[in-house]
Amino acid sequence: MTDVESSSPPALDLRGFSLAYRVRGGGVRTVFDSVDLQLEVGKSYAVVGPSGSGKSTLIRLLTGLWDSREAAPRMTGSAAIFGHAIVAGHPAALRGMTTAVLQDEGLLDELSPRANVRLALRAAGRSPKMDLALLAQAGLPEPPADVASLSGGMRKRVAVARALAAAPRLCLFDEPTAGLDPASARDIAALLRETHDTAVPPRTTLVVTHDLATFAPFADAVLVLDPEHGGMHLEPPDVALGQLAAGDPAVAATGRGTEVDGDDVPGLEPLRNSLLGVAAAVATLGEAVRRLPPVYPELVGRTTIRFVLESVAFASLGSGVIGGLATYFALRNNPLEGAFLSQVLTGSGKVLAAVLVPLLVGFFFTARIAAGAAARVGTMTRTNQVAALRLMGIRPADFLLTPMLWAMVLAMPVVTAAGVVFASLASLFAASLVAGTSVHGWATAFFATVDLRDLQFGLLKTVISGFLVAVLTFHLGTGPKRSGQDVGSAVNGAIVGGMVLVLLVHGSATLLQF
Known part of the structure; x- marks a missing residue:
């Protein structure tokens, strides 16, 4: 010595x-x-x-x-x-x-073995070009292209290389x-x-x-x-x-x-658990605000695109069905038998574009995106991937919450806009089918009272909903996960809780709007 x-x-x-x-x-x-x-x-x-x-x-x-x-x-x-x-x-x-290689290795499944090591090198302030040297030192000079292809022994070696990145x-x-x-x-x-x-x-x-x-x-x-x-x-x-x-x-x-x-x-004790949960939820909300500037902008871009692509078809189809059926039954059940057609279309347009479609798209988006995000983050917590981020010196909020938050805030308005478009087209089809309304006549009546204020409130509702759903999803996903059942509970909580938040935000904003 x-x-x-x-x-x-x-x-x-x-x-x-x-x-x-x-x-x-x-x-x-x-x-x-x-x-x-x-x-x-x-x-x-x-x-x-x-x-x-x-x-x-x-x-x-x-x-x-x-x-x-x-x-x-x-x-x-x-x-x-x-x-x-x-x-x-x-x-x-x-x-x-100090660092650790936990029993499940905690390799980030969405990254390649080399990218796992490069991420740790960047977090340690070292050159990412050292990744192959570290992998070779760990006995894996030519790693497979993705983590899923690694054998058990190879996973251990990648985890060792990543742990050594910070020296x-x-x-x-x-x-x-x-x-x-x-x-x-x-x-x-x-x-x-x-x-x-x-x-x-x-x-x-x-x-x-x-x-x-x-x-x-x-x-x-x-x-x-x-x-x-x-x-x-x-x-x-x-x-x-x-x-x-x-x-x-x-x-x-x-x-x-x-x-x-x-x-x-x-x-x-249940009361102690509840108090800890409330304190953690408040802490997560505060962290979401503090970590709002993205540390990994490339993750924000990729996550936003993925959220839009994963939800837009589902939301558009659902909105189209709602828009078409609402117009169809409003015209077919008009007690005045064709009179006041434009007024019926005007009322339908206002309700669909300003209230109903944004609310339903919020539900569709939450059911599709929040569930998937909660499952992903919950699984990462269960398999020690979130712990691995912390061991690398990376804030899980920077790597997971901030990209998710920006993606939901940006994607939800885009998907809502797509939903309004498809609901409008379905309404046009229904109006043409039932009453033979022309495109110009339908558009003039349908959008007669839809104004800038409706667009502003629609944007406000979707942005606030996206923010709160993201915070809830991250909070539930990163909670203690002792079993697969805990991951399932987080998914269910994200869906139900997210829909409740969407309903509260849209309901409150709609009362102010009108």
């Missing part, structure tokens, strides 16, 4: 550190209790412990991946990464210094060999040790694993989590392997600890 390394603070320094969650009924569940531990800079550690021993909590602690919609754990004592205290929150100074000083890997055959697992273990040994400046590596036999030969020490006493301690790799051979449950990853492993944080 050099003098510089010996004089620098430890990679992780815990002194009298305790961490506990509040649980239903007012009790407290302790995960770590009065832990004293120092991890040296430049060392590689395997982290083992039974399910529920605190491995996932340790990852959250070191990366700052706490969810604001869940109660923050109670932490006492001191905890610091490279001398930066983390008990009160993850400081900005650690951005780029982190502390790197965590959560079950990097999960789902791999023994040979592939050994290859990944060797890769992690190789990238660790060649890191400049020296890197501290933690590998959370249930496969100690594979990683012990590559580890400088084994960090054993003890759920029975809420502690953690270091063991030499050969000692840990001996304990594994003897069936010690601490290193054999058997038994059950006091923490619900993975993302299953202990339950909260």
